[in-house]
Amino acid sequence: MIHHVMGVNGFYPLLMTLWLLPLAGAVLCWTFGPQLKQLAGWLGAATLGTSFVLTLLSWSAATQNSGGALGAHQSLLSWIPGFDFGLLLDPLSLIWTFIITGVGFLIHFYSIGYMHGDKAFARFFAYMNFFVFAMLTLVLSDNFVGLLVGWGLVGLASYFLIGFWFERPSAVAAARKAFVINVVGDVAIMFAIFVIFTKVGALGFGDVFANASQLGDWVFVVCVGLFIGAAAKSAQLPLHTWLPDAMEGPTPVSALIHAATMVTAGVYLIARCAPLWSVSSDAQMLVGTIGALTALVGAILGTAQWDIKRILAYSTMSQIGYMIMGVGVGAFEGGVAHFFTHAFFKAQLFLGSGLIIHALANEQDVRRMGGLMKKMPFAFVAMLTGVLAICGIPGFSGAFSKDAVIYGALAHGHPWLYAIGLITAGITAYYMFRMIFLTFFGSYRGDVDPSELGIRHPELAGTPAHDEHEPHEHDHAPAWIMAVPVGLLIVPTVFAGWLMFGEHSWWSQFFSAQFAPEHTVATPVSDVMTTVFAVAAVLAGFAIAYLRYGAPAAMEHAIERLRTETVRMPGALANALYFDAALDALFVRTSQLLGTLFGRLIDPLVIDGGVREVALSARWLGTLVRSFQTGLVRAYALILVIGVACFVAYYAIAGGVH
């Protein structure tokens, strides 16, 4: 078999350095945490900054194209016989690396302020750097196993960071939940790997894609396996339940891992495996549908949340639904584009919310906010640009990518998905502006008794009380540390979409060699009309949000209306459409029941009981043997005589006495 390697083989020290630097940072922060103190944050941020610079310097290597070999390929080591592990930097992984290191750097920088004073400050940056290393492993790997290694390691980093405040039982439980669900995804990818390994005999991307035809009908199985992995990591139905809980982690974590990068790994995986997806229309149908449904369900659930981070979490889920729908149906460019813009605006939104949370001493319930526009104008601007981008207001970044995805669904022959995409856009506008109105408009409700707002158990309603995180008044980090990254993010949040504008945009040029030309069908409506529909939907959503939360009438009776809404919240929405309960009953409870049954019943009673019977019967027989030893000579003599009689009888018969 001839080895097919994607990318131009060579020696790329920059590539290896940018990959390993975060690992070095993690090790340093972990090992010398107590000595480094606040320096750990700067160290963590600096490694990422350097990696980001190296990424930019590697740009030309990543986009080089010589005779079909696209990007840079660096061989590293032979993992097991026959499987070499290497790094591959091509336009696709470059985009991810760009976001991971770039946005990652900003978030690290922000964290220096946000995490200031936390007693595990160094540990935080160790985990964060480790995450970046793992994520880079994921996107830079040139084979499925390496990808899976990165896949597992980001899951681990996510686990650590969700459970960062591990004294809190809720954080611990959320971390475990996230990890276990992600392992479901890992094993599904493992299964896909088995199929690929058995059918193709190789695991390098180049080999596999070059010999994809050998998969035959199994390609659908492979795609499903990979997609289950993607669904778990990217919070697609029905494996999304961990993502809202993951908001237990510090807000920068939510911004980096649970919004900008890790959760989009599923999108990367599908885009990376575009050669497989493009030959399986069943897989396209399945993935596109689930993506669209996830977008819709995420948006619907987003309308029912009170915790600002959970609103953003459901919005993340919904937006990733868009991306998955895009890459799923075959609109790879559009899906990846939405990842690109989403990374900026969602990071922006999370960091903005972090500013609020930080300022309000960890208050996360929007019912207890209100009127913050005057107090925190900078946060308001940051959040507003983010919201405008996510809603897809033309001119803002989200508009270009989201419309590309929605139109892509239609262009690839999925009108239903197109419709869902448009409806979701409207709902998105509704819950996003709901958040804006509740947070920044009206009057401050933080001093209102929680019960008046319908909050029955304040400690359970997303207001964690973790003293160790709460910075001391006299020990605030300078405000600019958190403000600068947010300010910097405004630029791409607004303008990044312009890269995708036009027929021969920079974006499509950039990916021209990456993805095969897409097979589109004739569409009844044009892409411009799609934008018009989308804007209409957004306006509708905004209008409803305004009427319910932003209009003067609503503002006046805000407290009563919020209480009513809280109390009258439909059960299905309050319980997140019962996904959690269903998974719990189907898998968790069942497993525990089986475990109890086996451990309490079968082990002690059935198996040991049987063995005990045998042992007891041996002892009983021993007593029987003993019972012949009466101690009486005559009894012994009788036994002897009986024995003799038996012997004589046998011999008499055997000897022929008749």
Place this chain on the structure above:
Amino acid sequence: MSALPVSLASYIGLSAVMFFVGVAGVVLRRNPLVMLMSIELMFNAANIVFVAFARAWMHNAGHIFAFLVITVAAAEAAIGLAIVVAVFRSAKNVDVDEVALLKG
């Protein structure tokens, strides 16, 4: 007075009867001395067979064996008596059924 030849079977029959009497004595009697005597009966039953067959086979091994057995039986009786006396030195009557410390 006619001398009827006594068949070999008669000797064997006699010895078998003696032997069974001996066996029954060991099993049924409770006095150790009687038991020892019963054992002597068993030995002597064997002696009869030996002597009878020594004649039948014209082989003097049977005779020699019989003498051997008589000697051994005498030794056995001596030792047996000694042991019985030792065991029942203090008892008024002798009964093997009352000697059952060792059991189980």
Place this chain on the structure above:
Amino acid sequence: MLFALIVLPIVAGFALFALPKTDTRACKAIGVAVALATIAMTLAARNSEQSVRWLSRPFTAAFHVGDSGIGFWIALLLTLCTLCAILASNVPRLRTFIAMLLWLEGTMLGVFLARDLVLFALFWDLMLIPVFLTLVNWGEHPATAWRYFLYNFAGGLTLLLATAAYGILAGTTDVIGASGPHVVGGWVPWIFAGFAFAFLVKTPVFPFHTWMPITYRDTPPPMVAVVGAVQSKAGLYGLIVVAMALLPDYLHAYANVFIVLGVISMLYGAFVALVQSDVKRIVAYSSLSHLGLIVVAIATFNAVALQGAVLYIIAHGLFTAAIFLTLGYVEEREETRSLVRLGGLGAKNPRMAGALCIAALAALGLPGLAGFAGELIIISGIFQSGLIWVSIVALIPIVLAAAYMLRLYQGVMNGPEVADLPERRDLTWIEGLAVAPLIAALVAVGVAPAAILSFDTSAYNVTVPALHTAQVESK
């Protein structure tokens, strides 16, 4: 060299009694020195063998020791685990305990380095004795020692019987490490059954496993680290070098039985581990689950699965030992093993938490660590051999492993600090040193597992070429 390697720990174990009972430092120092020496000798003895004539009738047998290709790695694992166990030992009557560990090491080295079946069976039975005596002396419940004894010696007996019968049929027992003479006859199924019973009990596999959780529960942690990590592998090793290599026809014929038992063990152990509250029992049932996978791998006769099995044998040994040692520290400090009582230790004991965390992650198959490589290769082999549904079912325990291992780790280390636990300090450097080599090896094997896969699979009658041969073809 090899004979010396086996005899050294045994003799050293006896020699310890010449020291004063109270001089625990000297005992430990000697134990460590012997363990280090055995590591060095094991490394030096790779690929060497020694043989001395023993029996010539009813069959030829020899004191033949050497590396069977697989045995070397397990022996290395054993010596490493023993070193760590001795370092971590801190029990009453330390002198006797270290002697037990050394005897265990010597006898088990005999098992894994024996190239003669009779010698193998001999050391097999010998290796049970130190564990039994430890259970008698340090165990909490007398019944445990009996249960261990009852099951394992029953297995040892059938092993003896089968060995003798095999020797008579084959004419020689000097067969380990190669594809032995082909034995035929009506007796062979029974011989196979004898071997299989011994191996399945030792591993253990459902339904012969009930001795195992209580044995692991009652054995002091350093000893259980060796027993759980290495002694349990004797059964699997036996399956490979005896059942696969010598009686392939019968393993083929009864492969379905093994696969079914393995699959049941896999799921059964994982489910039970989910709900246990005693931390050592969790690990015990997780072993049942993990080792079931290896049994399935062996029964497929697939070279890739076999390579994965050997790799996973090593990996499982490493992480099991590390988990048991760390849990031993926890128990020693907090005087409880119950997840109901434990919690929140991570805040005050970051080193301990780190060690347990990495070991638990390896156990749940985190990509990049040793457990993952083994699982991945094994299940690919199973899939490759056409048992698609089995390979799918084999993925379930991995998910469950994530759940119970995290439950274990978090239950001990995370959550709010428990006020009424005795607060003790973090690991001392020597305690850390006892776990560190295992952790390092877990990472090393995870990143570069190739060396372990390099043994010759052709002796084991596998049906599909192994990984490295595939590589040769591709170049």
Place this chain on the structure above:
Amino acid sequence: MTNVIANPYTSADWNVLYPLGIVALGALAVLFVDLVSKKHAPKWLTLALAGLSVIGAGVVCAQQYGQNYDAFGGGFLLGGFAVVMQELVLVAALGTLALYATLGDEERMAGTIALLLWSTCGAMLMAGAANLMTIFLGLELLSLALYCLCGLRENAIAREAALKYLILSSTASGFLLYGMALLFGSTGSVALAAIAQAPVAGNPMLWIGCALFLVGLAFKLSLVPFHAWSPDVYEGAPLPVTAFMSVATKVGALAVLARFVDAAVPSAGAEKLLLPLWIIAGISMVAGNLGMLAQHDLKRLLAFSGIAQVGYIVAALAGGGALGLRYALFYLIAYTFMNLGAFAVATAISTQAEEGSRLANYHGLAQRRPFLAAAMTFFMLALAGMPPTAGFVGKILILSANVGAGYAWLAGLLILGTAISLYAYAKIIRAMYVRDEHAHAREAHPVSPLAWASAAVCAAVLLVLTFYPLAPSNVIPLVR
């Protein structure tokens, strides 16, 4: 003419009996010394004389190895087999002497030792006996002396043991003797070889004679169901006597049995003829081990153990193959040493006042006497057939003999019996190693060096037998 009648045997015949004669003379010497001493002969002198005679007999006997001679018209077959068996008996005697050195009282020493030596003579005679007369003579010499030895202690249970032994054993002798008479009657010969090869068809007297003959031997071997005497007698007899009895009677009876089986096997009806023997051997393996389960006295436990062990050895003879016989011998040798070793340990922890045979005496022994406990563990493992002891090798050999000869059911019963026995032996091991809360209360009394040394020697021999490739096929001869 008179020459021939007066002296039918040559010096070669009498040379064969040198070892036996030395032992017998040793007994006389012991008595003589006691006679001429003022009060009693000193204990050391008695033991030294006896020891010298036993060792001397051993040396002379060893020199006979390799010579084949049918002495006394086939009454005593000199050859490797007889030599090995006689040596085993002598080993047992020597071991017993060592135990007496610890436990015996000076007053009765000379008589006791003389009886012991004559008993040894009986067993040695059986080792070479090949006709009915020598067999009977040897057996009675062995037994009569043992009856006395059993009762030679001033307590009720010893005498009870003697009485039981006397009555039951004599009854069994009666059966044996009657069987011999019938055999003689049906074949006209007293030579075992001639008897065993006589035509079996239509010869009921021969068959019944065989039955009674085998019953007699089975009684001496204490095979189930002729075993009932042995637990009681073992428990009641003084410790050294039990040790001697457990080895010497079995060696003697096995020698005879082996000759009989060896002679009988080539004949046509052999399989039918010997089947009951294998059956009771199989029953003994299981029942003997079961009987051990509920015992609390070491001697009693070892009596049951002996029942099972003899079952193993007899089972090895099944099929009558040459290998089986050799393996039986190998196991018998191993059994001799493990049993003697166990009794040596028991003696080592005994005092003049109390024999250390109750299981309670072993609680926490490992704390008080770690090396004795280790030795005892070793002997228990050997009896259980666990490595690294000769018991392990022996069991493998017997299993192979059984399987090879087509008696797999015996192999199965052996496995079953061994499995059961493990539990019983382990009970003792566990008792020794379990921590004894009252350890300080039990004072560790001084240990007799001789008993200690005996135990050590036994352990060493067992270890050597395991690892030294004493291929039974090379060293151990056939019945010849």
